[in-house]
Amino acid sequence: xxxxxxxxFFVYVFLIIASFLSLFPFYWMFVMATxxxxxxxxxxxxxxxxxxxxxxxxxxxxKIPFFGAMLNTxxxxxxxxxxxLLISSLAGFxxxxxxxxxxxxxxxxxxxxxxxxxQLGLIPQYFLVAEFGLLDTLIGAMVIFFxxxxxxxxxxxxxxxxxxDELIEAAKLDGCxxxxxxxxxxxxxxxxxxxxxxxxxxxATWGEFLWxxxxxxxxxxxxxxxxxxxxxxxxxxxxxxxxxxVFWATIPLVIxxxxxxxxxxxxxxxxxxx
Amino acid sequence: MKRSxxxxxxxxxxxxxxxxxxxxxFIIFAIxxxxxxxxxxxxxxxxxxxxxxxxxxGLQNFSVVLQDPxxxxxxxxxxxxxxxxxxxxxxxxxxxxxxxxxxxxxxxNTFRAMIFLPYIxxxxxxxxxxxxxxxxxxxxxxxxxxxxxxxxxxxxxxxxWGAKIAISIMVFWRWIGYNTIIYLAGLQSIPKDLYExxxxxxxxxxxxxxxxTIPLLKPFIILTVFFSxxxxxxxxxxxxxxxxxxxxxxxxxxxVVMYLYRDAFSLxxxxxxxxxxxILLAIIVIASAVNTYLSSGIRKRKxxxxx
Numbered sequence: 001x002x003x004x005x006x007x008x009f010f011v012y013v014f015l016i017i018a019s020f021l022s023l024f025p026f027y028w029m030f031v032m033a034t035x036x037x038x039x040x041x042x043x044x045x046x047x048x049x050x051x052x053x054x055x056x057x058x059x060x061x062x063k064i065p066f067f068g069a070m071l072n073t074x075x076x077x078x079x080x081x082x083x084x085l086l087i088s089s090l091a092g093f094x095x096x097x098x099x100x101x102x103x104x105x106x107x108x109x110x111x112x113x114x115x116x117x118x119q120l121g122l123i124p125q126y127f128l129v130a131e132f133g134l135l136d137t138l139i140g141a142m143v144i145f146f147x148x149x150x151x152x153x154x155x156x157x158x159x160x161x162x163x164x165d166e167l168i169e170a171a172k173l174d175g176c177x178x179x180x181x182x183x184x185x186x187x188x189x190x191x192x193x194x195x196x197x198x199x200x201x202x203x204a205t206w207g208e209f210l211w212x213x214x215x216x217x218x219x220x221x222x223x224x225x226x227x228x229x230x231x232x233x234x235x236x237x238x239x240x241x242x243x244x245x246v247f248w249a250t251i252p253l254v255i256x257x258x259x260x261x262x263x264x265x266x267x268x269x270x271x272x273x274x
Numbered sequence: 275m276k277r278s279x280x281x282x283x284x285x286x287x288x289x290x291x292x293x294x295x296x297x298x299x300f301i302i303f304a305i306x307x308x309x310x311x312x313x314x315x316x317x318x319x320x321x322x323x324x325x326x327x328x329x330x331x332g333l334q335n336f337s338v339v340l341q342d343p344x345x346x347x348x349x350x351x352x353x354x355x356x357x358x359x360x361x362x363x364x365x366x367x368x369x370x371x372x373x374x375x376x377x378x379x380x381x382x383n384t385f386r387a388m389i390f391l392p393y394i395x396x397x398x399x400x401x402x403x404x405x406x407x408x409x410x411x412x413x414x415x416x417x418x419x420x421x422x423x424x425x426x427x428x429x430x431x432x433x434x435w436g437a438k439i440a441i442s443i444m445v446f447w448r449w450i451g452y453n454t455i456i457y458l459a460g461l462q463s464i465p466k467d468l469y470e471x472x473x474x475x476x477x478x479x480x481x482x483x484x485x486x487t488i489p490l491l492k493p494f495i496i497l498t499v500f501f502s503x504x505x506x507x508x509x510x511x512x513x514x515x516x517x518x519x520x521x522x523x524x525x526x527x528x529x530v531v532m533y534l535y536r537d538a539f540s541l542x543x544x545x546x547x548x549x550x551x552x553i554l555l556a557i558i559v560i561a562s563a564v565n566t567y568l569s570s571g572i573r574k575r576k577x578x579x580x581x
Contacts, residue, residue, distance in 0.1 A: 232405065239406050
C-alpha cells in the first residue's frame with residue numbers, strides 16, 4: 001500500500017514539474033513585458049512583474065502596426081477557415097453520398113496531395129501570386145491555404161456516419177434539389193464537425209509564417225507573425241518591447257483556449273487520429 | 275417506362291452535382307498546387323534569376339547544390355535538430371500520456387490543458403521568447419541557470435551545438451503536448467481490463483508499459499513519427515526567427531528550407547532553389563517511408579526476439 005502511495009506521489013510531482021515547464025515561458029514573457037530592458041541584465045534574473053506594462057506596449061505600437069497586423073491575421077484566418085469549411089463540406093458530401101465514375105480514384109488523389117511538401121511549390125507560387133499582382137495583399141497571403149485535403153477527408157467521414165441515406169432519399173422524394181439538401185439537411189447536422197475542422201484550420205493558419213514572410217513586404221499588410229519577427233531583425237533589440245509584443249499577440253489565443261480547452265483538444269485529436 | 279427515365283435523369287443529375295461539389299478543390303489544386311509543383315521540377319533544370327530569359331542547363335543545378343558544402347551542412351543540421359527535437363518527444367509523450375491516463379489521477383483535465391497549452395502559441399512567438407531566454411549574454415536566463423550548475427555560459431546563437439540545442443528545445447516544448455494528447459487518445463482506446471489482467475498476473479508498471487501500452491499504441495506512434503519526420507525536415511520558422519538578423523548569414527542552424535529560401539529569395543538563384551526543393555521532396559519521401567517502416571517494425575522485432 002505504501003508503495004502505491006509513493007508511486008502516486010511521484011506521478012503528481014512529475015506532472016507538476018511538466019506543467020511548470022509548460023507554463024513558465026508564459027509567465028516569464030509576462031514578467032519581461034512589464035520590465036524595462038535593463039532588467040534583463042540584473043543578477044539574479046528578475047522573476048517578478050514590474051510596472052512598464054503600458055510603456056513597453058507603447059514601444060511595440062511605435063515599432064510595428066500591431067493592431068493592423070492582428071486585424072489582418074484575423075481576417076485572413078476567418079476567410080481561410082470559411083473557404084476550407086465550404087470546399088471540404090461540399091466535396092465531403094459528394095464523396096460520402098453520391099455515386100459517380102472515378103470516385104475512389106479522385107478521393108485517393110486528394111489524400112495523395114497531402115504528401116507534397118508545401119515548400120516544393122514555394123517559388124512558382126510566389127511568381128504566380130506576383131503575376132496576378134497579389135503580392136502584399138491579404139488574398140495573396142491566404143490563397144495557398146485554401147487547399148486542405150485533410151478537411152475533405154474529415155468531412156467525408158463525418159457525413160457518411162451522421163447523415164442517413166434515408167433522410168436524403170426522403171428529401172429527394174419531396175423534390176429537394178441536391179444543393180437544397182446540402183444547405184437545409186446536411187449543413188445543420190455537420191455543425192459539430194465544422195467546429196472541429198474550423199479550430200484545426202484557424203489555429204494552423206494563425207501560426208503560419210513562411211508563406212506570408214515570402215509574399216508580404218509592406219508592413220501595413222503584415223500578419224502578426226511577420227510583424228513580430230520583424231521586431232527581431234536588428235541586433236540591439238529591446239527585449240522588454242519584443243516580449244511585450246509577443247505577450248499581447250499570444251494572450252487572446254490563451255484566453256480562447258482556456259475557455260474552450262476541451263473542444264480544442266478533442267478537435268486536434270480527432271483531426272489527427274481519424 | 276416513365277419511372278425508369280425519371281430514375282436515369284435523377285442519376286445523371288446526381289453525377290453532375292457530385293462533380294460540381296468536388297470541383298472547387300480540384301480547380302484550386304490545379305492552379306496553386308499541381309502547376310507550381312510541376313513548374314518547380316521544370317525550373318530545377320533551368321538557370322533563372324527571376325527576371326530574364328530561362329536557360330536550360332540540364333542537371334547543373336543539382337550538381338551545384340550537391341557539391342555545395344553549405345547544402346550538406348544544412349541537411350546535417352536539419353537531421354540533428356530533427357532527432358534532438360522530436361525523438362525525446364516520443365518517450366516523454368508516452369510517459370506523460372500513460373500518467374494522464376491513470377484512473378486515480380485528480381485534476382486530469384487541468385494537467386492535460388497545461389501540457390497542451392504551448393501548442394497553441396505560434397512558432398514565431400516561441401522562437402522570440404526562447405530567443406531572449408537563450409540570448410548570448412551571461413545574464414540570460416539559460417546561461418544563468420547553467421551557471422547555477424557550474425557550467426560556463428554558452429553562445430546560444432553562434433555556437434555549433436548551442437544553436438541546435440536551443441532550437442531543439444523550443445521544438446520539443448511546443449510539440450510535446452500535441453504528441454501527448456495523440457498518445458492519450460490511443461491509450462483511451464485500450465481496454466482497461468487488459469491492465470487489470472496484467473496486474474493480477476503480477477506485471478509491474480514497466481512491464482505493463484512494455485507489453486501492453488507500447489504494442490497497442492503502435493499505430494499512434496507510427497502516426498506521430500510520420501508527422502514529426504515530415505515536420506522536422508521542413509523546419510524553417512524557429513531557426514529563422516530565433517537567429518533574427520544573422521539567420522541567413524551563418525550556418526550553425528541553417529536548415530534545408532532556409533538554404534532553399536536563401537538561394538531563391540536572397541540570391542535570386544531560382545534554378546538552384548528549385549533543385550533544392552526537388553531534392554527536399556525526395557528526402558522527405560524517403561525519410562518518412564524509412565521512419566514509418568522502422569517504427570512499424572518495433573513490435574515485430576520484439577516478437578522475433580522472444581520466439
